[in-house]
Amino acid sequence: MDHLSDQELVLEVRNGNRRAFTELMHRYQKRVYWVARRIVGSHAAADDVVQEAFIKAYLGLGEFRGDASFFTWIYRIAVNLSLNAIRKGQVMSYLRQSDIMNMILPSEEHPGDELEQQESESLVQRAIATLPEKQKAVFVMRYYDEMSYDEISAVLKTSVGGLKANYFHALKKVQEFVKREI
């Protein structure tokens, strides 16, 4: 399966080949995880976004027209799910759930919990948490993933000019936050 392109894998999945979809997950789960993690801030919430994104992609593969790449499509799904998670306040509920699990089970059974403890230590991440959701998404894609504006535009369906303004505004806010905290 390694030698197949994304497009060929998508065709395989449409023909009922589940291994092809597993290969697509292998290829993109890390990037999907990181964009979600940086937007929602929590490992548990990001974990759920990753699963939801791939399930949604699998179930909606029939509607995938192929005018964008599979990566752009799954990335867009992940960004939208992450923003929805923030809106619904799921991040907070996941944190509470994690606290409960810590009390019930030993910490080595939940490696993700250690990650949760490290979350608050990331200064830039705390600055990102203060941004409006659109700026948050643009900042994560540009600052961490170093995506071009055209790529971000394909994901967020927004004009390049607007994205540039959003990113620069976010950049200044993050910079001010970090300077204040140091």
Next chain:
Amino acid sequence: MKYKYGKPSITDDDEQRETTEVRRLAAQHGDNGFNSPPDAYWGNTIVRTNNRIDRATSGKALSISWAARVAIPGVVAIISFLIGLHYYVPEPRKEDNSLTAIVGMLASDEIDSMNVVPPDVDVSLSVPNYHGDVFELSSADIADYFLASGGVSTLMETLPSGQVDDLLIQLGSQKSHL
């Protein structure tokens, strides 16, 4: 390439410089971002996702999903429609189309003009070429009617005495023939 963001315009170099500054400040603070999850996490996520896809695409899940999205709303819509149809009583038309109402809607000067100059009624379709009074009957018509209905005494009161005599003569000759 330049674009406007308030005043003054910001270039790609400006953006690059600010980005570098944020990276420098973060590094100065020892901020390396989040730690990556353990390697086992990635394989585990794929297994869990595949399991959830299996559950989501199982027959039971599909039937529940189909019922929730299509069947139940459809049945509710049909039942609502039938109930609505059963209790539907068409409201009477609010406009009153009676002649009085229509005349009442006319302007007063129009009503006056109709009274002074009544509109010509074309009677040619029902009574062609009739210019007399339809209720004015000839005495012969009256006689025929009363004779046919047996009202001879009433006939005598209606007809002039000369015609009564003629009638009695005719009736006597008919009787002698019988």
